[in-house]
Amino acid sequence: MPKVGIVMGSDSDLKVMSKAADMLEKLGIDYEMTIISAHRMPDVFFDWAKAAEGNGIKVIIAGAGMAAHLPGMCAALFPMPVVGVPMSGKNLDGMDALYSIVQMPPGIPVATVAIDGGMNAAILAAKILATSDEEVLKKLKAYSEEMKETVQKKAEKLDEIGYQAYLEK
Numbered sequence: 001m002p003k004v005g006i007v008m009g010s011d012s013d014l015k016v017m018s019k020a021a022d023m024l025e026k027l028g029i030d031y032e033m034t035i036i037s038a039h040r041m042p043d044v045f046f047d048w049a050k051a052a053e054g055n056g057i058k059v060i061i062a063g064a065g066m067a068a069h070l071p072g073m074c075a076a077l078f079p080m081p082v083v084g085v086p087m088s089g090k091n092l093d094g095m096d097a098l099y100s101i102v103q104m105p106p107g108i109p110v111a112t113v114a115i116d117g118g119m120n121a122a123i124l125a126a127k128i129l130a131t132s133d134e135e136v137l138k139k140l141k142a143y144s145e146e147m148k149e150t151v152q153k154k155a156e157k158l159d160e161i162g163y164q165a166y167l168e169k
Helices: 011-026 042-051 069-077 095-102 118-130 134-161 163-168
Strands: 004-008 031-035 059-064 082-086
Touching (some): 004 011, 004 069, 004 118, 011 082, 011 118, 042 069, 059 069, 059 118, 069 082, 069 095, 082 095, 082 118, 134 163
Parallel strands (some): 004 031, 059 082
């Protein structure tokens, strides 16, 4: 049963939202992914968001650009955490979506990651799940250790060959 619902308003968001799916897969977390426009198909969206809890979803990751109503509407209908992913756009480079998602009215919070931050949205969703799932917590700790080791190897390589050679590689 999926624990995370990934929803986006358009297939143009898939490049960013697929990073969320990839990270959830790496962490062994079940998810479902769909495209639903809150503006173009509100009845379908409403049904999906209202049914998410009963379908086992514990966290929703909602990506949206421009007016970015999708994450806020998810938060209004879904009683558990929603993580918003603002999408970069051609007009305002995602700032419009960022402001729309973070400026929710009192009582309707949406945790918001960086513009095009699909991967971090998945990590945040995993951290939320890890509060009650020891396996997810172990995988997050292993991922943190993996990141640390990667940076340490880069630092060792820099020390070994110097910055000019490092930049040329």
